[in-house]
Amino acid sequence: MIQVGIIGGAGYTAGELIRILLNHPEAAIAFVQSSSNAGNLVDAVHRDLVGETSLTFEADPDLTKADVLFLCMGHGKSKEFIESTSIPASVKIIDLSHDFRLKAEGNDFVYGLPEINRELIRASKRIANPGCFATGIQLAVLPLAAAGLLKNELHVHAITGSTGAGQAPSKTSHFSWRNSNVSVYKAFQHQHLGEIRQSFQQLQNSFDFDVNFVPVRGNHTRGIFASVYTDFEGTAEEAVKLYEDYYASHPFVFVTSENPDVKQVVNTNKAVLYLEKHGSKLLILSVTDNLLKGASGQAVQNMNLMFGLNEKVGLNLKAVAF
Amino acid sequence: MIQVGIIGGAGYTAGELIRILLNHPEAAIAFVQSSSNAGNLVDAVHRDLVGETSLTFEADPDLTKADVLFLCMGHGKSKEFIESTSIPASVKIIDLSHDFRLKAEGNDFVYGLPEINRELIRASKRIANPGCFATGIQLAVLPLAAAGLLKNELHVHAITGSTGAGQAPSKTSHFSWRNSNVSVYKAFQHQHLGEIRQSFQQLQNSFDFDVNFVPVRGNHTRGIFASVYTDFEGTAEEAVKLYEDYYASHPFVFVTSENPDVKQVVNTNKAVLYLEKHGSKLLILSVTDNLLKGASGQAVQNMNLMFGLNEKVGLNLKAVAF
Amino acid sequence: MIQVGIIGGAGYTAGELIRILLNHPEAAIAFVQSSSNAGNLVDAVHRDLVGETSLTFEADPDLTKADVLFLCMGHGKSKEFIESTSIPASVKIIDLSHDFRLKAEGNDFVYGLPEINRELIRASKRIANPGCFATGIQLAVLPLAAAGLLKNELHVHAITGSTGAGQAPSKTSHFSWRNSNVSVYKAFQHQHLGEIRQSFQQLQNSFDFDVNFVPVRGNHTRGIFASVYTDFEGTAEEAVKLYEDYYASHPFVFVTSENPDVKQVVNTNKAVLYLEKHGSKLLILSVTDNLLKGASGQAVQNMNLMFGLNEKVGLNLKAVAF
Amino acid sequence: MIQVGIIGGAGYTAGELIRILLNHPEAAIAFVQSSSNAGNLVDAVHRDLVGETSLTFEADPDLTKADVLFLCMGHGKSKEFIESTSIPASVKIIDLSHDFRLKAEGNDFVYGLPEINRELIRASKRIANPGCFATGIQLAVLPLAAAGLLKNELHVHAITGSTGAGQAPSKTSHFSWRNSNVSVYKAFQHQHLGEIRQSFQQLQNSFDFDVNFVPVRGNHTRGIFASVYTDFEGTAEEAVKLYEDYYASHPFVFVTSENPDVKQVVNTNKAVLYLEKHGSKLLILSVTDNLLKGASGQAVQNMNLMFGLNEKVGLNLKAVAF
Incomplete structure (x- = not known):
């Protein structure tokens, strides 16, 4: 033991x-x-x-x-x-x-x-x-970086549960304020951007694009819903194959064919990813539990x-x- | 002005x-x-x-x-x-x-x-x-007391929104704790019992029964849902008539014929009451907004x-x- | 009358x-x-x-x-x-x-x-x-379009309350599913994009950029929180002045100097906007009540x-x- | 297997x-x-x-x-x-x-x-x-019945999460209605009363008192918070001992010395009980997960x-x- x-x-x-x-x-x-x-x-x-x-x-x-x-x-x-x-x-x-x-x-x-x-x-x-946001966001992007396919800036929007902020009381952790509320904080300046960029550069040396990140305080306790999009030249099918191959040996990360929701993973160590191609852009949705996989x-x-x-x-x- | x-x-x-x-x-x-x-x-x-x-x-x-x-x-x-x-x-x-x-x-x-x-x-x-719980509970009982019809102890269970506890941070006001949670506090000992009893005695001098009151912390911000029951000898129709007559001149209190819910009155100064007779007991449900009518x-x-x-x-x- | x-x-x-x-x-x-x-x-x-x-x-x-x-x-x-x-x-x-x-x-x-x-x-x-998303998003952008300052694509992420979807029951309107949940739908394809683009073109004829829009189902009933960013050459102060001037005669739209939250406007006809400049980008946050201003x-x-x-x-x- | x-x-x-x-x-x-x-x-x-x-x-x-x-x-x-x-x-x-x-x-x-x-x-x-309400309520009472100590009617108020009602859509399962709402249904007439009374009679043959039960729809998905009170002649300490002895060999039921909350047991098979004596009455609070222990x-x-x-x-x- x-x-x-x-x-x-x-x-x-x-x-x-x-x-x-x-x-x-x-x-x-x-x-x-x-x-x-x-x-x-x-x-x-x-x-x-x-x-x-x-x-x-x-x-x-x-x-x-x-x-x-x-x-x-x-x-x-x-x-x-x-x-x-x-x-x-x-x-x-x-x-x-x-x-x-x-x-x-x-x-x-x-x-x-x-x-x-x-x-x-x-x-x-x-x-x-790793940090909780950093985990959810990186998992959405790693296969692209590993393949050297990050070719432009990334657009990231991620909504977190309240437990991500810990138990210290604050104005934004007060139930009367936070219940049924939505707000943004540290837009473009969240402290997890450092480790996110570091990982992208580890996999794709040349990576030097902006990671535009808007973090959102959600009205729930557990779970991060991250949406990421960036330019991608291939098809949706090629993207899915890239992601499935990358994560084939990683037992907690799954690529799903249905639009995901955060409660699919709450109280588990899993990450669920979902991909869509729109015009020139690849959208990746990523759900994780901030206290577990995060x-x-x-x-x-x-x-x-x-x-x-x-x-x-x-x-x-x-x-x-x- | x-x-x-x-x-x-x-x-x-x-x-x-x-x-x-x-x-x-x-x-x-x-x-x-x-x-x-x-x-x-x-x-x-x-x-x-x-x-x-x-x-x-x-x-x-x-x-x-x-x-x-x-x-x-x-x-x-x-x-x-x-x-x-x-x-x-x-x-x-x-x-x-x-x-x-x-x-x-x-x-x-x-x-x-x-x-x-x-x-x-x-x-x-x-x-x-008056206090918020005290208002919701009294409105559920005043017509009985005014008619001298309180003949036995009262059983009161009331669920309050978080704003009833004010804005000072506490363990039980933390979103991570309170969201999707239910708990009881000060059972049988809530400080509003004094004013409640005082009003009952004002209307029915002889009133000397227990008011068994279980206050509950709800998972919402605004609104009190109070359920009260006690012995009542008449029929449901007689009870409804008693209540309608009592509140006929009071513009914020309504007797409804449908099972009520607290969002009927949230953000208004109204109180909605609803009555059912079961065996020897009269059940009165009362909904109010703790920050407004309360x-x-x-x-x-x-x-x-x-x-x-x-x-x-x-x-x-x-x-x-x- | x-x-x-x-x-x-x-x-x-x-x-x-x-x-x-x-x-x-x-x-x-x-x-x-x-x-x-x-x-x-x-x-x-x-x-x-x-x-x-x-x-x-x-x-x-x-x-x-x-x-x-x-x-x-x-x-x-x-x-x-x-x-x-x-x-x-x-x-x-x-x-x-x-x-x-x-x-x-x-x-x-x-x-x-x-x-x-x-x-x-x-x-x-x-x-x-107008549509509810369309209102919140347009209010975030109109001053830029009116000044002919839209110079690149827009990145829009907006979280809506459940009332936006009406009262017809569906899997995603079921409380057991939606409570504490987050999900995305119709990414890049929401039906409000048409009216949004139409207004931008009305104000800035040349407008022909992508509006990348990720709509999110939030875990609340009322309110839309929209975050929008795009390239902007001026300073934050210049942006604030542009917005204040544009909305000076419009009594329901306010530019605030604090990070907003959606409950500031729930149950009102107001829209509150907030601006930040990050690098070359202007971030605009917009909060509205989808059933009122929306x-x-x-x-x-x-x-x-x-x-x-x-x-x-x-x-x-x-x-x-x- | x-x-x-x-x-x-x-x-x-x-x-x-x-x-x-x-x-x-x-x-x-x-x-x-x-x-x-x-x-x-x-x-x-x-x-x-x-x-x-x-x-x-x-x-x-x-x-x-x-x-x-x-x-x-x-x-x-x-x-x-x-x-x-x-x-x-x-x-x-x-x-x-x-x-x-x-x-x-x-x-x-x-x-x-x-x-x-x-x-x-x-x-x-x-x-x-057993039924979910029936489980939470019986666990709150079994030691009294087993000791033949039920001497008067019981007063029961229990708040359930939405999953107790299953996945069929209904007006009261719609997120827009249920979120932040509280309501009562089937007061004094819930179908679980039959099995509850049957168990009390199994343990205490003479049991023939009313079980006054007000079921409440809570604003959460999982968990039942039941409060029960009835006459009890002994002290709080005697009650606690009675309950601890009764449940000593039952691995999922715990008597706690702190006011409980329903999230202590959500996603577990546990039941947590808590006792207080007030005047002649014993209050028992019981928390369970309606989908697990229930x-x-x-x-x-x-x-x-x-x-x-x-x-x-x-x-x-x-x-x-x-």
């Missing part, structure tokens, strides 16, 4: 990790760290876990008990933690923040998108888990790869469907 | 008052007070008012400019404000908090439920505006009465319906 | 018209026609109207009683109705379907978007009321203009805000 | 069964029958199953391939099916309709609520799976028992939580 330690255990992504890991046949939770909740029962915070665990949050767990640490703290905090903490060299790390996603001198983390870096992930000890599910997928398991182990999750 | 001053202008009930008063043909807003937002534009806080007002919040308005003050501060704050502020004797007061709802020595406020106290309100200078709409209805206007003036509001 | 007849009175847009007209100071409802509901009370179908009207639906009303007819039947039905019905020459017509929106030989209807055709509307007897509110605005009234009469509607 | 046949495979409960069974380690789906969808892919109807199954619906499957049949047709249809179909004697049956829930001469089905009939279920070949999850729990498996096998489902 893989012994798992979770750092920053009170937030949404940590809760989701715990939900997955409690049923993972090859992993056990060694500890769940939380400064603010130390001493409290885990199921008093993640209340759906009632009856499933008797774990309590620990302030300063013994890190040597873990084979792998999941870092679920806020952005910027992972770097701080790693710099200030003595982590045994044998302990693998999967970081869910954006701290190590961009390549930089001295950054030895591998970008943990299995659909682009699977072999690197298998060989790595440190993974930077965060904690993908983190477990990465863990599976790092420990030599089938990447699907523990991730055959029942969709909520409704 | 009635000159209106609003104290505590940044909250939900104040916003709703402003929305109504900007279109009220016999009233004008003299000032909107807010300590936290002094100097800010009113439509920067109540953003739906864009294009409708150029008012700014004032910290210390000149109270002599007002004919009537609406107090929209938190519970407990109205009493403090009145005790610490020199309010000209000519200025009428309508308080939306619970500070003056219960009869007590030295409390000269009239309980502002027009369907029980209309003549007193007309003659009064100080009104304690708060600011009723406050304006009270203002209309206090200033000798028809109580409907300014309150012919278009339902949102969907 | 303008005597109004409504043809096809049981649907959503008819209900909304009735809600507005019952409080309109210069109009009265002469009759509400419905074949399927003939003989039924209007408030038995539009249940929020309880207590506001005693009208019943009529199968074959006397059209001479009306000064103006609103046609609220399905698309294709208006043409049929006009061809098969003897309508007195003096009776004005406002058609809410798409039957007469596109210019064609023999089509003497004026396209009823006051922000482009106000003077024509005032002089017209027959109005083709349908019945705009229809009443057109009626006001046709009868020489101020276009705002009867349209000072209280926002639902939450 | 248990070979499972599903009859009536296109509806909500069948979809949920398939979701569970595809990941059940001891069961395999032999066939999914559907008349209306014969020949179609199962994942074309239950679209979240994309990538998980290549099954197609069959009109007339070979029933001998199955060890157990789940009947997922509408109420009334199960009886018809059994009477008109030659089902091999060895094939077990779990019926999800209400056709066999009430004891009657010639009805050899066991009522499939494991928390009351576990041993009977283990020995049975035919199970009548339907298909419980059906699989029954299958597990009938085939000698641990009742939790295949039912360690990840909560959706948000």
Whole structure:
């Protein structure tokens, strides 16, 4: 059994990790760290876990008990933690923040998108888990980039559920405001654009086009619906074949022949893609669950790869469907 | 024109008052007070008012400019404000908090439920505006109490929209938690039980039965759906006649012959009641908008009465319906 | 008083018209026609109207009683109705379907978007009321077109509430499916593209660029959030001035300096626009209520203009805000 | 492996069964029958199953391939099916309709609520799976009935998600109507009252009190929140002990010490109960997922028992939580 330690255990992504890991046949939770909740029962915070665990949050767990640490703290905090903490060299790390996603001198983390870096992930000890928007958008584009077919700017519009913003209260997370509401934020400037561009360039060196991205706050809790379009010279059938070939060996990504909806994947680690050709443009729709394929599910997928398991182990999750 | 001053202008009930008063043909807003937002534009806080007002919040308005003050501060704050502020004797007061709802020595406020106290309100200078749950539940029961027909305990279950809890962030107001969720709070102990019992006793001196009240947090923003049942010896037809007679002169309360839904009244000052007889029990369903008939709409209805206007003036509001 | 007849009175847009007209100071409802509901009370179908009207639906009303007819039947039905019905020459017509929106030989209807055709509307007897998406998207672009500044293709993404699809049941209108869901339909092929392009060409003859439009089914009932971007050479300030100048005389359109949300305008006839410049592109966000500015509110605005009234009469509607 | 046949495979409960069974380690789906969808892919109807199954619906499957049949047709249809179909004697049956829930001469089905009939279920070949409301309400009351402590009428209010009403379109399942809405139906007359009373009498022969039940249509898709209160002479602590003892051996029912919410159990087979004492009354809150513990999850729990498996096998489902 893989012994798992979770750092920053009170937030949404940590809760989701715990939900997955409690049923993972090859992993056990060694500890769940939380400064603010130390001493409290885990199921008093993640209340759906009632009856499933008797774990309590620990302030300063013994890190040597873990084979792998999941870092679920806020952005910027992972770097701080790693710099200030003595982590045994044998302990693998999967970081869910954006701290190590961009390549930089001295950054030895591998970008943990299995659909682009699977072999690197298998060989790595440190993974930077991708952002939620970044995952949904990249999956919609990777086959084009891998084939060197990005020939013009991309137009991206993606609608996210509220859990993407975490549990800190804010004006835009207030139910009275957000219910039945729609709004845009950080248009053309979302922080995930960096990792998105980096991946496109990894696959297609020459890539230097604009990625016009309008992120939308949706009126739901889970799921990202991304629509992407760009110039594509081939036919719809050629596009579908390109995508099916690219994802043939990737067990969580599916190309569908019907207009998709986000509830097809909510509470699963799946991504569903759908393609249409209009004039000179290829439209790609992509649906993912921001807390699973967009965060904690993908983190477990990465863990599976790092420990030599089938990447699907523990991730055959029942969709909520409704 | 009635000159209106609003104290505590940044909250939900104040916003709703402003929305109504900007279109009220016999009233004008003299000032909107807010300590936290002094100097800010009113439509920067109540953003739906864009294009409708150029008012700014004032910290210390000149109270002599007002004919009537609406107090929209938190519970407990109205009493403090009145005790610490020199309010000209000519200025009428309508308080939306619970500070003056219960009869007590030295409390000269009239309980502002027009369907029980209309003549007193007309003659009064100080009104304690009822609570939202209290309004919906009382309207479901007043005809029975007025006829001395309450013979046993009452069973009350009422589901409220999130705006009833105001805009302060809390765990239960977070969209990620509240969306698609249902929960109960303060069962049998809600603070509105005092004013509810007080009204029943006003109409039926002998009333001394339990009011079993289970309040529910609904997954919507506006509207209270109350179901009430108690023993009733007559037929359904007799009950309907009793209710229709009682409310014949009250322009906002309607007895319907179809099972109601809360969106029939959302964004209006109306209450819709519906009656069924089952065995020995009379079931009364009552739907109201917690921010209108349950708060600011009723406050304006009270203002209309206090200033000798028809109580409907300014309150012919278009339902949102969907 | 303008005597109004409504043809096809049981649907959503008819209900909304009735809600507005019952409080309109210069109009009265002469009759509400419905074949399927003939003989039924209007408030038995539009249940929020309880207590506001005693009208019943009529199968074959006397059209001479009306000064103006609103046609609220399905698309294709208006043409049929006009061809098969003897309508007195003096009776004005406002058609809410798409039957007469596109210019064609023999089509003497004026396209009823006051922000482009106000003077024509005032002089017209027959109005083709614009589509809901078409309204929100055009308002986002008209100032650019009027200034001849459309220089490249447009990228449009718009999310609509469910009422835009009417009340006929369908898989995508089922609550269990649609709640918390997001999906796209008719991408690049929505039927409103015709009227949108027609208006752009009316203002900027040379306009011949693609309008790439991705329509989205949102998880709310009312409101359209449209985001549009295209090339623009000027600064953000210049764009704001262009828009403010264009809409200075139009009382329902506002340019705001804050990122908008759709609930700012729900249950009002307003449109709120917001501009940002990013690189070479101008982003315009536009929020409207699809049943009001996108349908019945705009229809009443057109009626006001046709009868020489101020276009705002009867349209000072209280926002639902939450 | 248990070979499972599903009859009536296109509806909500069948979809949920398939979701569970595809990941059940001891069961395999032999066939999914559907008349209306014969020949179609199962994942074309239950679209979240994309990538998980290549099954197609069959009109007339070979029933001998199955060890157990789940009947997922509408109420009334199960009886018809059994009477008109030659089902091999060895094939077990779990019926999800209400056709066999009430004891009657010639009805050899066991009522499939494991928390009351576990041993009977283990020995049975035919199970009548309980109704969704009936499950949530009974679990709130069974310990009292088993101890003979029901001494007066019960007051029950339960709010259900829309999936409880199935996928047939109706006025009250239309998103535009139901979103943000609340309504009551079949008050005091819901069809589940029969099975509820039958179970109470099974445990407490003398039970003959009213069960006053107000069912509510909630504004969510999954989950039932039931509140029940009745007279109870003991203390809150005694009640908690009574409930904990009763459910100690039942792995899906938990007594919690915090006010519960329905999303604690959505997408799981769990029931969470919570108790409070107020005056002479005991309040019990009960949350369940109507499609799982209230339907298909419980059906699989029954299958597990009938085939000698641990009742939790295949039912360690990840909560959706948000």
